[in-house]
Amino acid sequence: MTTVLVLGGYGAVGAHLMVELHAMGANAIAAGRDSARTDRMVDVTEPGLESYIAALADVDVVVNASGVEDPRLAEIAGRCGAAFIDITATTAYIAELRRLESAAPVLVDVGLAPGLTNLLAAAVYRVSPGPIDLVVLLGAGERHGAAGTAWAYRLLGGHFPDGARAIRNYTEPKTFDLPGHRRRRLYRVDFSDQHSLRRDLETPVRTYFGLDSAAATTALAIATWLPGASSVTWRPHLAGADDWLVLAYGHDGTIRRARGRVQSRATSIVAATAATVAPRLPAGVHHLHRVLDLDDLPTTRGIDID
Numbered sequence: 001m002t003t004v005l006v007l008g009g010y011g012a013v014g015a016h017l018m019v020e021l022h023a024m025g026a027n028a029i030a031a032g033r034d035s036a037r038t039d040r041m042v043d044v045t046e047p048g049l050e051s052y053i054a055a056l057a058d059v060d061v062v063v064n065a066s067g068v069e070d071p072r073l074a075e076i077a078g079r080c081g082a083a084f085i086d087i088t089a090t091t092a093y094i095a096e097l098r099r100l101e102s103a104a105p106v107l108v109d110v111g112l113a114p115g116l117t118n119l120l121a122a123a124v125y126r127v128s129p130g131p132i133d134l135v136v137l138l139g140a141g142e143r144h145g146a147a148g149t150a151w152a153y154r155l156l157g158g159h160f161p162d163g164a165r166a167i168r169n170y171t172e173p174k175t176f177d178l179p180g181h182r183r184r185r186l187y188r189v190d191f192s193d194q195h196s197l198r199r200d201l202e203t204p205v206r207t208y209f210g211l212d213s214a215a216a217t218t219a220l221a222i223a224t225w226l227p228g229a230s231s232v233t234w235r236p237h238l239a240g241a242d243d244w245l246v247l248a249y250g251h252d253g254t255i256r257r258a259r260g261r262v263q264s265r266a267t268s269i270v271a272a273t274a275a276t277v278a279p280r281l282p283a284g285v286h287h288l289h290r291v292l293d294l295d296d297l298p299t300t301r302g303i304d305i306d
Contacts, residue, residue: 003027004275005059005082007044007052007073008066010037013087013111016268017065020301024272031055032066044068049076056080061275065268067150069093071100078102083278087111087271089151091160091192098285105281109288110274111267112136113207113246114193116303118289120248120256121197121205128250131204134193135176135186135249138263139242140211156223156230160190162206170224174208178245179257186210187221196287212241256294258305269301 004021008014009030021028031042031052040055044066053076056062062077064086074084074097083105088094094108109118113136121132155169172188189209197205210217223229244266247257260266270288277291294305 001025001027002060002276002279003029003058004061004063005029005031005040005055007031007042007062007064007068009039010034011065011067012264013267013271014065016262016265017063017271020265020268020272021275023301024276024298026272026275029055029059044070044073049073052076053080056082060279061085063087063271063275065271071096074102074106075100078104078106078283083107083275083281085110085271085274085278087115087267089114089191089193091190091195094192094196100285102283102285104283105278106285107274107278107281107288107291108285109193109196110271112244112263112270113191114196115270115288116258116266116297117191117193117207117246117248118197118287119292119294119297120246120258121193121201122289123256123294124248124250124254125201125203128252128254129201129203130251132197132201132206132251133174133176133249134191134205134207135178135245135247136189136191136207136209137178137181137184137186137245138209138211139244139261140213140216154230155190156220157225157227158190158230161195162188163204168224170209170221173221176208176247176249178247179259180245181212184210184214184217186217197289200287200290212243256305258303260302260304262302266303269298269303273297 032038077084085107159166170187186208191207194205194207
């Protein structure tokens with residue numbers, strides 16, 4: 001039985017992940033600072049990470065769902081012989097993980113976006129090699145964890161590279177015909193999937209983002225031009241549902257898509273599936289689309305792929 005330590009095991013994603021891991025037959029251990037909700041007390045913000053090191057005893061895989069982006073977590077896990085999975089979508093942090101010389105496997109681009117989007121893109125590319133557009137449409141009504149909400153707002157006003165250009169987040173709109181949502185205007189956002197796929201497939205990949213509420217999406221596109229918007233601490237809960245939709249569009253019209261409800265649960269399903277294969281990977285950094293295919297995901301847990 002695979003033993004998995006879940007950092008943030010009672011958070012927005014972590015709580016779902018614990019359920020999915022148990023359903024897949026793993027021994028899931030919740031780790032965190034709340035003694036009432038955790039199996040092992042771990043503080044991943046302490047300088048020496050002593051509690052984290054102690055918690056790694058007899059652990060096969062660590063899944064970081066805490067929102068803390070510290071490369072030392074992967075490095076220490078590797079020294080202790082445990083594979084490491086991170087559900088981050090932060091491009092710069094994944095670049096730091098890629099530079100690690102870990103003694104154990106490190107698996108990134110794991111979740112809904114990146115993660116499921118990578119698998120959709122890889123499936124499209126096998127049929128239609130060439131440029132790919134990724135679409136991520138999330139439900140504005142879902143109560144995301146603090147880390148996930150902060151990540152989305154932190155992008156406001158920031159830029160990311162696209163070849164030789166720098167693109168401001170929530171700009172460069174493109175209109176898509178989306179199942180169940182009619183025509184929608186979506187915006188470029190710095191999800192890490194487009195960078196790893198561009199590098200790996202050697203073809204342009206662009207990620208477009210929106211919320212199920214067109215008004216909320218437009219509000220983000222306006223806020224990205226406001227000075228200091230990314231540092232505002234008060235963030236309203238937006239009106240909307242908890243449905244999500246992700247698609248990969250090939251240059252010749254080839255499409256693969258997936259949909260479901262509750263983004264956090266979808267992320268946990270992908271992460272739990274990744275945790276079952278991570279210990280068998282060779283040491284070093286791996287991206288999800290080089291480890292799993294769409295067919296590897298469970299079909300009865302809430303991700304509908306067509």
